[in-house]
Amino acid sequence: MIQNNAKPRGRPRSFDEKGALEKATQVFWSKGYDGVTIDDLVAGMGVGRPSLYAVFGDKRTIFLRALRAYAEAKGARAAKALFSPRTLRDSLASFLRHAVEAATEEGSAPGCLLVCVAPLVDDAEVRQFLRDAASAGVALVERRFCDGISAGEIPSDFPVAVRASQTVDLARGLTMRAQMGALRKTLMNDAEEAADLLVLPRRGNATLGG
Amino acid sequence: MIQNNAKPRGRPRSFDEKGALEKATQVFWSKGYDGVTIDDLVAGMGVGRPSLYAVFGDKRTIFLRALRAYAEAKGARAAKALFSPRTLRDSLASFLRHAVEAATEEGSAPGCLLVCVAPLVDDAEVRQFLRDAASAGVALVERRFCDGISAGEIPSDFPVAVRASQTVDLARGLTMRAQMGALRKTLMNDAEEAADLLVLPRRGNATLGG
DNA sequence: GTTATTTTGAATCATGTAGTTCAAAAATCA
DNA sequence: TGATTTTTGAACTACATGATTCAAAATAAC
Numbered sequence: 001m002i003q004n005n006a007k008p009r010g011r012p013r014s015f016d017e018k019g020a021l022e023k024a025t026q027v028f029w030s031k032g033y034d035g036v037t038i039d040d041l042v043a044g045m046g047v048g049r050p051s052l053y054a055v056f057g058d059k060r061t062i063f064l065r066a067l068r069a070y071a072e073a074k075g076a077r078a079a080k081a082l083f084s085p086r087t088l089r090d091s092l093a094s095f096l097r098h099a100v101e102a103a104t105e106e107g108s109a110p111g112c113l114l115v116c117v118a119p120l121v122d123d124a125e126v127r128q129f130l131r132d133a134a135s136a137g138v139a140l141v142e143r144r145f146c147d148g149i150s151a152g153e154i155p156s157d158f159p160v161a162v163r164a165s166q167t168v169d170l171a172r173g174l175t176m177r178a179q180m181g182a183l184r185k186t187l188m189n190d191a192e193e194a195a196d197l198l199v200l201p202r203r204g205n206a207t208l209g210g
Numbered sequence: 211m212i213q214n215n216a217k218p219r220g221r222p223r224s225f226d227e228k229g230a231l232e233k234a235t236q237v238f239w240s241k242g243y244d245g246v247t248i249d250d251l252v253a254g255m256g257v258g259r260p261s262l263y264a265v266f267g268d269k270r271t272i273f274l275r276a277l278r279a280y281a282e283a284k285g286a287r288a289a290k291a292l293f294s295p296r297t298l299r300d301s302l303a304s305f306l307r308h309a310v311e312a313a314t315e316e317g318s319a320p321g322c323l324l325v326c327v328a329p330l331v332d333d334a335e336v337r338q339f340l341r342d343a344a345s346a347g348v349a350l351v352e353r354r355f356c357d358g359i360s361a362g363e364i365p366s367d368f369p370v371a372v373r374a375s376q377t378v379d380l381a382r383g384l385t386m387r388a389q390m391g392a393l394r395k396t397l398m399n400d401a402e403e404a405a406d407l408l409v410l411p412r413r414g415n416a417t418l419g420g
Numbered sequence: 421g422t423t424a425t426t427t428t429g430a431a432t433c434a435t436g437t438a439g440t441t442c443a444a445a446a447a448t449c450a
Numbered sequence: 451t452g453a454t455t456t457t458t459g460a461a462c463t464a465c466a467t468g469a470t471t472c473a474a475a476a477t478a479a480c
Contacts, residue, residue, distance in 0.1 A: 010426020011476040034244035120242045162403045169383025200410045220456025221446040
């Protein structure tokens with residue numbers, strides 16, 4: 001652990017930097033990037049205006065920092081949900097349930113900063129970050145599918161890349177429905193159904209006739 | 211056709227009301243609700259400020275009108291895509307391809323007003339409209355699945371409601387990826403894959419062992 | 421205690437934005 | 451042509467917002 005034990009010389013800060021950033025995340029999450037004013041951040045973060053600019057920078061910089069911290073934390077939780085269960089099907093269910101939980105958390109705004117808010121920030125750096133984060137997410141799920149092949153749960157010609165992408169698409173769908181006010185109970189059910197769907201092998205005899 | 215042939219008495223308008231509303235749709239679509247200023251609308255719609263207020267009302271009213279017109283048009287196109295093809299699988303593919311086409315149209319912003327912009331407008335009426343529109347969309351797809359049962363394409367115990375909801379979730383996922391800059395070619399491919407997935411019957415022998 | 425250093429709150433400034441007003445312009449009707 | 455009606459462009463007002471400044475406050479080092 002790198003730790004700075006040297007106490008700073010001047011007046012100590014009245015706020016916790018990490019905590020303030022999490023509060024900023026909530027502010028952006030509930031109001032959207034363009035809907036947030038500096039006054040909103042000052043009120044929500046509990047940091048005075050001059051300190052806010054000195055420590056965190058302007059609105060755009062604060063958003064980028066909050067976004068990065070949020071994505072890192074969420075990515076870690078998603079990976080845990082994905083790689084803890086034993087079977088592939090349960091891993092997918094756990095992954096999707098986690099998405100639903102995060103999107104329907106009491107005390108937070110519904111939805112997800114990465115899915116519902118960040119995509120419509122008109123900023124090249126944000127867009128690039130989202131693309132990278134999405135790629136990383138799909139890659140993570142794909143790896144879990146590959147583990148499923150190794151474990152003999154799905155055939156070796158299982159379309160892992162396609163299904164990984166579909167998994168993330170369905171997670172996004174659940175998240176967006178959460179934002180629109182769908183009930184957690186409903187979404188949890190749908191997460192289970194989605195997990196069942198995603199492990200189905202190709203060419204299951206779909207047609208009965210015609 | 212109801213038509214008002216009585217020429218109005220005063221100076222004729224320099225703009226087309228319907229066309230101006232479509233232009234407003236584009237403005238909101240590309241900048242997001244909170245990101246749009248009245249000046250943006252004045253510039254984008256080609257309507258002077260006083261005429262804009264007199265004819266269309268304030269920003270919120272303009273958005274609601276644009277949203278309703280957009281949803282109606284999009285719903286009609288979606289229904290056509292869904293009920294024109296012969297087979298269920300092709301109907302789903304057509305529905306999803308339509309979503310991709312609309313979300314990657316040249317000359318429009320990527321994504322979709324209903325999926326990417328409207329959900330984070332902090333307004334009760336907008337939220338209710340979106341919920342209703344989403345329900346109507348799912349109901350439409352579900353009806354197509356039921357037609358598939360009637361036609362003998364899928365078993366009578368096929369989980370039509372679940373799959374309809376999953377179809378819409380996947381369409382939303384494709385739309386969101388379009389907004390994030392995914393290529394139309396990729397998304398079209400994924401639309402086909404999604405259609406294949408959605409018609410798979412339950413309990414296809416997924417497990418080979420363990 | 422005194423000094424040096426940093427944070428903080430309040431006040432301030434410049435800019436952007438929503439919404440209105442009003443006279444000029446453009447059309448119809450007599 | 452002239453009266454009437456409606457639209458339009460430009461200017462204007464009031465307010466919100468982003469960002470900065472500065473002296474007072476709070477703490478460590480001396």
